[in-house]
Amino acid sequence: MLTLNFPEGATLIFGGSGGIGRGVATEFGRAGSAVAVCYNSKREVAEETVTELRALGVKASAHRVDVRDESDVARVVDEVIGEHSRIHTLVWAAGPVVEQVPVAETTPELYRRSIEIETLGMFTAVHAVLPHLREQGGGSIVHLGSAGDHWFPALDGLSVIPKAANESLLRGIAKEEGVHNIRANSVLVGVIEAGMFLELKERGVFDEEWEREVHKLVPLKRWGKPADIGAACVFLASNEANYVTGQQISVSGGFGV
Template identity: 60%
Template sequence: MTMKAFGKGAAIVFGGSGGIGQHVVRSLAEAGSDVAIVYRRKRELAEALAADIAKSGRKASAHAADLTDASSIVAAVEQAVAQHGRIHTVVFAAGPVVEQVPLAETTQALWRQSIDIEVHGFFNVVQATLPKLRESGGSYVHLGSAGHVWFPPRDGLSVVPKAANEALIKGLAKEEGRNGVRANSVLVGVIEAGMFKELTERGVFGKEWVDETQKLLAIKRWGQPEEIGHAVVFLATNGYVTGQQINVSGGFGV
């Protein structure tokens, strides 16, 4: 792919400093897009990633924002536009590390945290970026969950909020296509990065979990984060795909 596939401007990646988000940023840059990396706490990582991408000839920037603070998102978006001139793609790759608990045992605090960051956060991002995409066209790419298709027990704090976002994606696709704006999702399976890696290191996913999950996979391995990045690039550059989901999960639950 070349820069012509994206046009002028940058892709802005919320959660671009995360385990999977970093690879999404790199995939977009490799495909010819400048990038604006939005982070919450990982400033050094985001700035190092931006510097590394700049070495390859693409323009990259890093911006701080809290998804639960709409004004900080607006500020980050304005900074990105000031530096890149235009935003052509908005990627939502942000989210908390999701505790694996049954729905019946989910606390009010955990539920509110997930809804505030995932659902309200994504809505805040849409409100801050939609006017920018309407100006000259572009797209949203939301990183959802393969659990949206086959519900994994104890993962409700991830699947339920992301399901709300899937509805918002379809609404954006339906209402904003006339304005040159597309919206799609990548449904993320078990990927060797980010939340899965952290929870594995904490001992949350033991041998029994691994064995049972492997039975649900058609492709008998864990996914790689760059495979999510490649799907994001496809959805960001194919101008006639909207309101759709690409399930990057090795055939999870087929």
Template identity: 65%
Template sequence: MAKFANGAVLVFGGSGGIGQGVAKTFAEAGADVAIAYRSKKEVAERVAGEIAALGRKVTTHATDVTEAAQVKATVADVLKAHGRIHTVVWAAGPVVEQVPLAEANEALWKRSIDIEVHGFYHAVQATLPAMREAGGGSYVHLGSAGHVWFPPRDGLSVVPKAANEAFIKGIAKEEGRHNIRANSVLVGVIEAGMFLELTKRGVFDQAWIDETHKLLCLKRWGQPEDIGNAAVYLATADYVTGQQINVSGGFGV
């Protein structure tokens, strides 16, 4: 069991393929959990039931992260239910269309920025005052292993997350005096969520799989709990801030 402060971890995107695993990993480590989701109510409630079965307190919250007012209302509800938010995990994000940046139309570009960048901004703005008041806290951002080795056609994920990486460092630098830490998990190919969806669509074909495997030191896809374990570590590593952990099986080494 990890050592958490009183309160809960708030997982934005907790109904997503990776977010589900992260939420459950926190619960298995001893944390109470608040799951923020946009539209997958049934999935969020299923995950909440699995967490409750572990003996942890859990709540679910429908939230469109592109709407600042909704995010603020969700944070208020989480604080009312749990008393404190000790960790914010940013796992929200759209299924990313795999197109070269030069071919990304304006609608796709704006959607990626609005969800990933503006959404994370809304989450920080809504939670930071409560963290300061409570004497500290931790942000864990799920970024991209593409920051280390840029994957062709995945720019609509990598570019917005790069803005958030700068934001994470800014939080670490400016908020450390309030005992608030901020770190990132660089996410590789995880056998869940977007990877499974794009494989089902035929976007990731056998040739893509074979070429991607060549870039991995560990010849297997990652699992959601691999990301969850890194997120739990960063949430409880009290002298670690402004850092990245690349959880990608050695992608691009």
């Protein structure tokens, strides 16, 4: 097991039962951090993840939450603090399946759903956790963004646009909260063989032609794994990255270079 130097406490992962979020949780466990897995509907997956984390020898817990509900988010943060004593890192990995539609054909209902979960949800989580991080002398926030923030992929606006607001939020946190030893960084996620990608592939949204065209934009000519995203998150949350804040790391095989 690779053990990095973390502050005391747990990693709080919103969206920890998703395909990528689960991989991120696993990498934090492998690195020696306690983990609190937050989920909305995938209770069995969350509980399986907790069981696997405990088998790695770390403390782990599962917590149901609706990130659109401010009081529910506040309850979960208090619950996690009560169970783990301290939160050292908030990882934002929550989000709905992103329908691939042009901006012009995106309905207000779809857009509102993405904003409520991805953007307002993250702000609500950050708002609930910041006072605790300040009280504990610091910590970090890691956001799973989109590689499309650098090179906009057609039809992926329901992911890229809400996450772009989160990128600005992170820069604001880095600017204002550094005095409290709170860092904020983003991992820009490319095509990862998990979660949403596999679901949309099964539905035929991503077909062989789509994969061939996107591979042209990826120098490494292969898709990433959840562990690739997790490794970047673990580094940014660890004390080894104690002088890194307000930054983006694109884990996308070089997408758009």
